[in-house]
Amino acid sequence: MSPSPVPPISPDLAPLVSMDMISKTFTGVKALDGVKLDLYPGQVTALVGENGAGKSTTVKILTGIYQPDGGTIRIDGAPVSFARPNDAAKAGITAIHQETVLFDELCVAENIYIGHAPRTRFGLIDKAQMHRLATKLLAEIGAPFSSHTPLRDLGIANKHLVAIARALSVDARVVIMDEPTAALSHKEIEELYALVDTLKSQGKAILFISHKFDEIFRIADRYTVFRDGAFVGDGKIADITENDLVKMMVGRSVDQIFPQSDHAIGEEVLKVVGYAHPTEFADITFSLHRGEILGFYGLVGAGRSEFMQALFGITKPSKGVCRVNGDIKVIRSPADAVSNGIVYVPEDRGRQGAIIGLPIFQNMTLPSLAKTSRHGFLRLAEEFKLAREYAQRLDLRAAALDQDVGNLSGGNQQKVVIAKWLATQPQVIILDEPTKGIDIGSKAAVHAFMAELAAQGLSVIMVSSEIPEIIGMSDRVIVMRDGRIAAELAKDDLTPETLVRHAAGIRSSKAGAAA
Amino acid sequence: MTDAIQTRHIPDHQTSRAARIFKSWESLLLAVAIAIFVINSFATPYFLNPWNLSDATFNFTEKAMIAFAMALLIISGEIDLSVASIIALASTAMGLALQYGAGTPELVLIGLTVGVLCGAFNGFFVTVLGLPSIVVTIGTMSLFRGISFIILGDDAFRGYPASFAWFGQGYIYWVFTVEMALFVIIAIIYGVLLHKTNFGRAVYAIGNNPTAALFSGIRVQRVKFILFVLTGLMSGIAAICLTSRLGSTRPSIATGMELEVVTMVVLGGVSILGGSGTIPGVVIAAFVMGLVTFGLGLLNVPGIVMSIFIGLLLIGVIALPRLWAMAARGRRA
Amino acid sequence: QDDVRIAIVVKALGIGFFEAAAEGAQEAAAELGNVEIIYTGPTDTTAEGQIEVINALIAQQVDAIAISANDTDALVPALQRAMQRGITVISWDSGVAPEGRQLHLNPSSNPLIGNMIIKLAADHLPDGGEVALLSATTTSTNQNIWIQEMMAVMGDYPGIEVVATVYGDDLADKSYREATGLMQSYPDLDAIIAPTSVGIVAAAQAVVDAGKVGEVNVTGLGLPSEMAGAIASGASQSFAIWNPIDLGYSATMLAYELSQNGVEAAPGAEIPMGRMGSLTLDENNEGAMADPFVYDASNIDQFKSIF
Amino acid sequence: MTRFLPMRETILAGAILVLLLLVAARFPGFVAPANLANVFNDTAPLIILALGQMVVILTRCIDLSVAANLALTGMAVAMINVAIPGLPIGVIMGIAILLGAAMGAINGLLVWKLAIPPIVVTLGTMTIFRGIIFLISDGKWVNAHEMSSAFTGVPRMVLLGLPVLSWAAIITIILFGIMMARTQFGRSIFAVGGNPHAAVYTGIDVGKTQFWAFVVSGALAGLTGYLWVSRFAVAYVDIAGGFELEVVAACVIGGISIAGGIGSVGGAVLGAIFLGVVKNALPVVNISPFWQLAISGSAILIAVAFNARAGRSKGRIILKKAETTP
Numbered sequence A: 001m002s003p004s005p006v007p008p009i010s011p012d013l014a015p016l017v018s019m020d021m022i023s024k025t026f027t028g029v030k031a032l033d034g035v036k037l038d039l040y041p042g043q044v045t046a047l048v049g050e051n052g053a054g055k056s057t058t059v060k061i062l063t064g065i066y067q068p069d070g071g072t073i074r075i076d077g078a079p080v081s082f083a084r085p086n087d088a089a090k091a092g093i094t095a096i097h098q099e100t101v102l103f104d105e106l107c108v109a110e111n112i113y114i115g116h117a118p119r120t121r122f123g124l125i126d127k128a129q130m131h132r133l134a135t136k137l138l139a140e141i142g143a144p145f146s147s148h149t150p151l152r153d154l155g156i157a158n159k160h161l162v163a164i165a166r167a168l169s170v171d172a173r174v175v176i177m178d179e180p181t182a183a184l185s186h187k188e189i190e191e192l193y194a195l196v197d198t199l200k201s202q203g204k205a206i207l208f209i210s211h212k213f214d215e216i217f218r219i220a221d222r223y224t225v226f227r228d229g230a231f232v233g234d235g236k237i238a239d240i241t242e243n244d245l246v247k248m249m250v251g252r253s254v255d256q257i258f259p260q261s262d263h264a265i266g267e268e269v270l271k272v273v274g275y276a277h278p279t280e281f282a283d284i285t286f287s288l289h290r291g292e293i294l295g296f297y298g299l300v301g302a303g304r305s306e307f308m309q310a311l312f313g314i315t316k317p318s319k320g321v322c323r324v325n326g327d328i329k330v331i332r333s334p335a336d337a338v339s340n341g342i343v344y345v346p347e348d349r350g351r352q353g354a355i356i357g358l359p360i361f362q363n364m365t366l367p368s369l370a371k372t373s374r375h376g377f378l379r380l381a382e383e384f385k386l387a388r389e390y391a392q393r394l395d396l397r398a399a400a401l402d403q404d405v406g407n408l409s410g411g412n413q414q415k416v417v418i419a420k421w422l423a424t425q426p427q428v429i430i431l432d433e434p435t436k437g438i439d440i441g442s443k444a445a446v447h448a449f450m451a452e453l454a455a456q457g458l459s460v461i462m463v464s465s466e467i468p469e470i471i472g473m474s475d476r477v478i479v480m481r482d483g484r485i486a487a488e489l490a491k492d493d494l495t496p497e498t499l500v501r502h503a504a505g506i507r508s509s510k511a512g513a514a515a
Numbered sequence B: 001m002t003d004a005i006q007t008r009h010i011p012d013h014q015t016s017r018a019a020r021i022f023k024s025w026e027s028l029l030l031a032v033a034i035a036i037f038v039i040n041s042f043a044t045p046y047f048l049n050p051w052n053l054s055d056a057t058f059n060f061t062e063k064a065m066i067a068f069a070m071a072l073l074i075i076s077g078e079i080d081l082s083v084a085s086i087i088a089l090a091s092t093a094m095g096l097a098l099q100y101g102a103g104t105p106e107l108v109l110i111g112l113t114v115g116v117l118c119g120a121f122n123g124f125f126v127t128v129l130g131l132p133s134i135v136v137t138i139g140t141m142s143l144f145r146g147i148s149f150i151i152l153g154d155d156a157f158r159g160y161p162a163s164f165a166w167f168g169q170g171y172i173y174w175v176f177t178v179e180m181a182l183f184v185i186i187a188i189i190y191g192v193l194l195h196k197t198n199f200g201r202a203v204y205a206i207g208n209n210p211t212a213a214l215f216s217g218i219r220v221q222r223v224k225f226i227l228f229v230l231t232g233l234m235s236g237i238a239a240i241c242l243t244s245r246l247g248s249t250r251p252s253i254a255t256g257m258e259l260e261v262v263t264m265v266v267l268g269g270v271s272i273l274g275g276s277g278t279i280p281g282v283v284i285a286a287f288v289m290g291l292v293t294f295g296l297g298l299l300n301v302p303g304i305v306m307s308i309f310i311g312l313l314l315i316g317v318i319a320l321p322r323l324w325a326m327a328a329r330g331r332r333a
Numbered sequence C: 001q002d003d004v005r006i007a008i009v010v011k012a013l014g015i016g017f018f019e020a021a022a023e024g025a026q027e028a029a030a031e032l033g034n035v036e037i038i039y040t041g042p043t044d045t046t047a048e049g050q051i052e053v054i055n056a057l058i059a060q061q062v063d064a065i066a067i068s069a070n071d072t073d074a075l076v077p078a079l080q081r082a083m084q085r086g087i088t089v090i091s092w093d094s095g096v097a098p099e100g101r102q103l104h105l106n107p108s109s110n111p112l113i114g115n116m117i118i119k120l121a122a123d124h125l126p127d128g129g130e131v132a133l134l135s136a137t138t139t140s141t142n143q144n145i146w147i148q149e150m151m152a153v154m155g156d157y158p159g160i161e162v163v164a165t166v167y168g169d170d171l172a173d174k175s176y177r178e179a180t181g182l183m184q185s186y187p188d189l190d191a192i193i194a195p196t197s198v199g200i201v202a203a204a205q206a207v208v209d210a211g212k213v214g215e216v217n218v219t220g221l222g223l224p225s226e227m228a229g230a231i232a233s234g235a236s237q238s239f240a241i242w243n244p245i246d247l248g249y250s251a252t253m254l255a256y257e258l259s260q261n262g263v264e265a266a267p268g269a270e271i272p273m274g275r276m277g278s279l280t281l282d283e284n285n286e287g288a289m290a291d292p293f294v295y296d297a298s299n300i301d302q303f304k305s306i307f
Numbered sequence D: 001m002t003r004f005l006p007m008r009e010t011i012l013a014g015a016i017l018v019l020l021l022l023v024a025a026r027f028p029g030f031v032a033p034a035n036l037a038n039v040f041n042d043t044a045p046l047i048i049l050a051l052g053q054m055v056v057i058l059t060r061c062i063d064l065s066v067a068a069n070l071a072l073t074g075m076a077v078a079m080i081n082v083a084i085p086g087l088p089i090g091v092i093m094g095i096a097i098l099l100g101a102a103m104g105a106i107n108g109l110l111v112w113k114l115a116i117p118p119i120v121v122t123l124g125t126m127t128i129f130r131g132i133i134f135l136i137s138d139g140k141w142v143n144a145h146e147m148s149s150a151f152t153g154v155p156r157m158v159l160l161g162l163p164v165l166s167w168a169a170i171i172t173i174i175l176f177g178i179m180m181a182r183t184q185f186g187r188s189i190f191a192v193g194g195n196p197h198a199a200v201y202t203g204i205d206v207g208k209t210q211f212w213a214f215v216v217s218g219a220l221a222g223l224t225g226y227l228w229v230s231r232f233a234v235a236y237v238d239i240a241g242g243f244e245l246e247v248v249a250a251c252v253i254g255g256i257s258i259a260g261g262i263g264s265v266g267g268a269v270l271g272a273i274f275l276g277v278v279k280n281a282l283p284v285v286n287i288s289p290f291w292q293l294a295i296s297g298s299a300i301l302i303a304v305a306f307n308a309r310a311g312r313s314k315g316r317i318i319l320k321k322a323e324t325t326p
């Protein structure tokens, strides 16, 4: 099947923002190559594309953070140019960026109003007025905290609310959201959707970036597709099917069915008994078998990552025993974990995963140096061999293996991190939100790869907040809530309702009452 | 499912080896060093004399020994400003031992031990208590030298044995001094350690992203601790050389040397922010600094004026390529 | 015939005392005719700095080095190397250990200076009192010797008590703070003796600022040009110094004699030094140039523009 | 934000009090108001410089050239005073501030436009500024008797019971209090240091903010240059040698995070006062001068270790939440 024809744009609406022939090159990498993007008032435009397609780059150009090498941006038909972020803000463009970009040391109100705080007659910041305005804004988006709270005391989801409040604090005409739901829980996502609807009704133009197709079809009116930095097509959501959109995006059809997990489950490999931490989690007991994919579900903030990091030796548990192949192992550091065949692919890729500044191949071989080196001395040829092998297995997109990993798109960085752990040939691999922020094509590849690993006898722990992924991939699921295990569910018992019920602490529907 | 994906070939290198070497910091620095050498040869008739050049090496050998260890420390994202004070304390300890009749072997052992202990002390504060190294070593900078002052007061230790003079005043062969030999050996050891071993790779990884390095199974704190100890050890070796060269110990020995060491490291292309830098760069930087100060010294330029040159060099070698790049970009646009 | 190059190496450049000495050296050079003076030194008072300077001088094959040392011992190996390469080495003002130089020129005899500094204080304290010492660095050779000599004669000044010795490191601000600290710790302090030209100026300033002019008398060794204000304000009644111009002149003359006229520096030798007469060496190859001279309100105006 | 005097500052203030009491036990005169005023006056330059350094450190930079800047400005104004004795002191001060700010601007430009790490820039300019002093003065000192009496008189002129030097510090503290809390620039400084990446996204120009931080630090160094030279009534190449480290130490003791973004005016001032008290107390309580260095070094280490303990975050505490919502 060929991509569906681009539907004509309805003549009754003129675009509020119109980008045309925009190009941007980073040292050697052509991030954008003559792309076009139109945003209409009162409509949500979804920008879709694989990792590295240039979505975030477009956002940064539109908000004045980067300057394009060529092309024009028009607002209401008049060409504009943004030399700095303030220019874009003045033009009424505001954004919630992919990474939360806020200030831990400032309070909520200051985070919302930094750069455009209300002033007193003497030109000083009017704190009282600022807090009044912030309180009103927070109430509007249903944020459950005060404007005086220091930002560092907020959880990741609440920080996102602050970012949203900040975007709303300027009376913007264009609101950009770059993967705004990646860190939000179910309930908060619903609230966000409601907010988007409000903004729409106010006639604002919204640019929405997401890798989640259900979401796109839920809230977007229009779509624009980029592939490898080039414009592929745009149109109305109503005129296109999910399959066709995927095909436009990836350039081929992608099987969204989860791979059949017909792998054999073997003997017990890992047993965790009574792991506890003074403040983060308690009573964690479970076992993991050879060739098994064990899902860990929970709402964001349930403490799954904290536990996994303790299992990996980053933090120290206060209690608990860990057996690997039946033998008690004391894991005091990641090095201990690795030598016992347990590896962890962290959630926070930029901070904990990739080592930006080191070339791709060095990132990949870092935990395997013992294997590629001799008597502690490096052997570059061996390293490149290993890196080449795994780059190919994971279909890495990069210019060269000695390229700085920081120049890769988020998704490709994730591949490097996964590759680095697979190269150690572990027994147990813990994947913490392995497909967060990964495009649909790569996601399928990661899923297929997970199934393949399990089939080869590797035991996989998959932490995920995505219900379809959990249900589709897991042989067994442990649900965590508030730092404890809330339930352990067999594959046959997995339904979205049971998962959400256990994760949110709602008692079974027959019992009726909610906690 | 996945076999539809066409695997792409990714080359190992972006650019050729020759291009990488040509564009490197070390090449730029080497050009500067050669230029200074040539200028010096023309500026003063005394420069191209083997004995004089040999004397000139004293201007940098001791500092460079510390600079190699400091380079690793800075690449790992830390810094040690207490090195000159470690020299003072190590030298004082040797002098104290001398009063109790220690011979040359014991003196050397004590100098090294005190260096290692001081390094471990810094390392403890940084890696175990998790304090920023720049702050810790500003504190120990006063503390270590302070202890020297407590022990020595306004006195001096003198009368080191003749055999001890070998380290700072001895010659291996013709004009080649013992210190030069030490310099070469230490440079090679650190070059291999940083560029050819797993340990060196870990240092780079830590310098670029300590959290991710930890998550990659590197024992970050242990590596940093070892680096502090190594820096202490090198300060101990420098203390032996300097004490031997001066033939006496005062608490004010080596005052201000820490900044010269840091300057040397940075001039050598080591990023002060951590994560990059090479030992050959530091070696060349040592020669550049040595040649500049010696050349200007021959012209009887006061030390403070030399330091203007060093300061300009430090900023200039970083600034000029960037200005150049900016100008080039401006012309293209 | 090439000029004879004599290097005058000082503790640190920029100190008025040494600038004056350099003037004296030029005077001697002019008198001798074929002498070129290289006036040099580090910027801060360190032995390491002086060693680098000495190495550069050795490399230039100067004929003689006359040095005022920052450290008695640390310079010895470097100066020995200079002597091995045929360079005449003498020390002046602040000495080097005997094995590191051929002779040492004391500005004055050390016992005389030690006695002088305490006498200056005692002359204004007929009924006795408390005095404190503000020295240069803890490692300054000459200050330490003078203080030793002073302590040796304290018996001659009954009723005078030395309550403390502090060090201003020849830094104006540190000396100032130390002097202020002395006045706080010893409210009954009667005099501060600063046998260093930096310390004495700072101490005088501190006394003025503390409003203790007339209560605390600052004395010691200083330059008339720098102390003129202190004498005028009354913070200092009197102080002493030898003539640094004469000192630089003499050092140059001695260096020339040793280097060019084959004079042997040996105990008992008498070496001519131009208009300053001659220097007689003791068993340590040391000799004293002249007596210190006392300056007070009566004669300060006459000298303050000279050095 | 209406927060109480934060934890860290309270602890530091407590430590200063304990220190004062300890000294008073051996030497009661030390805590007499007049002497405390003296100590404050003596610490005034450190306070002023620490505030400037605080701004720089908050933006993730460091200014090692402050002491050299101070010395160069001091020498320049002293030489101007010698050349034109009649020049009013107001003009001299203006020149000092401008000159200092210009040197700060050089640092700032190199950091901003060429993106050279601040520690490298200021390490370089530190030696360059010192060298320039030597060049312009020919290594000669400017002594008390060469300066006009107005020049040396102003910092010790007493107004309302305190010398002008002390007032300079007090006014700087007040101005900084307002600037950091209530101006766009002040808040930007925290933002730039707290999360430079995010600052870009919020339209704050990181480089430009750092530039202005250096200018502020330089201007204060310039002002201090005049105050210093006139107070000690001498100018030469080496004045305030090594003082930059003391300034940084004051900031660090005062809880200014060397990683940027965290710190307060109160902290910087208390940090400076802490060092000032230690420095003034040691000679008074008659501790051998040879112990001074070791004691101040230990004080820095202890204060910093203590600070880090007090400031350590408590983590997220997932379990606690579980207990409150059964």
Ligand SMILES: Nc1ncnc2c1ncn2[C@@H]1O[C@H](COP(=O)(O)OP(=O)(O)OP(=O)(O)O)[C@@H](O)[C@H]1O
Pocket (backbone or CB within 6 Å): A026, A027, A029, A030, A031, A049, A050, A051, A052, A053, A054, A055, A056, A057, A058, A098, A406, A407, A408, A409, A410, A411, A412, A437, A439
């Ligand atoms: N600062 C930069 N320097 C170099 N290359 C960059 C930079 N920023 C982006 N790129 C490159 O530009 C391309 C587009 O990146 P961009 O972040 O826009 O992708 P994206 O569509 O947002 O991907 P994702 O879905 O993973 O967030 C990628 O190849 C990326 O590696």
Ligand SMILES: Nc1ncnc2c1ncn2[C@@H]1O[C@H](COP(=O)(O)OP(=O)(O)OP(=O)(O)O)[C@@H](O)[C@H]1O
Pocket (backbone or CB within 6 Å): A152, A153, A154, A155, A156, A159, A298, A299, A300, A301, A302, A303, A304, A305, A306, A347, A348, A463, A480, D316
């Ligand atoms: N307040 C916060 N500020 C910044 N980052 C946070 C904050 N809270 C959590 N994070 C980070 O965001 C990511 C998601 O955190 P999350 O709230 O999911 O906690 P978690 O313990 O990982 O819970 P779970 O994995 O069960 O969702 C983690 O990498 C975590 O380190």
Ligand SMILES: [Mg+2]
Pocket (backbone or CB within 6 Å): A055, A056, A057, A098, A410
């Ligand atoms: Mg993106």
Ligand SMILES: [Mg+2]
Pocket (backbone or CB within 6 Å): A301, A304, A305, A306, A347, A432
């Ligand atoms: Mg998580």
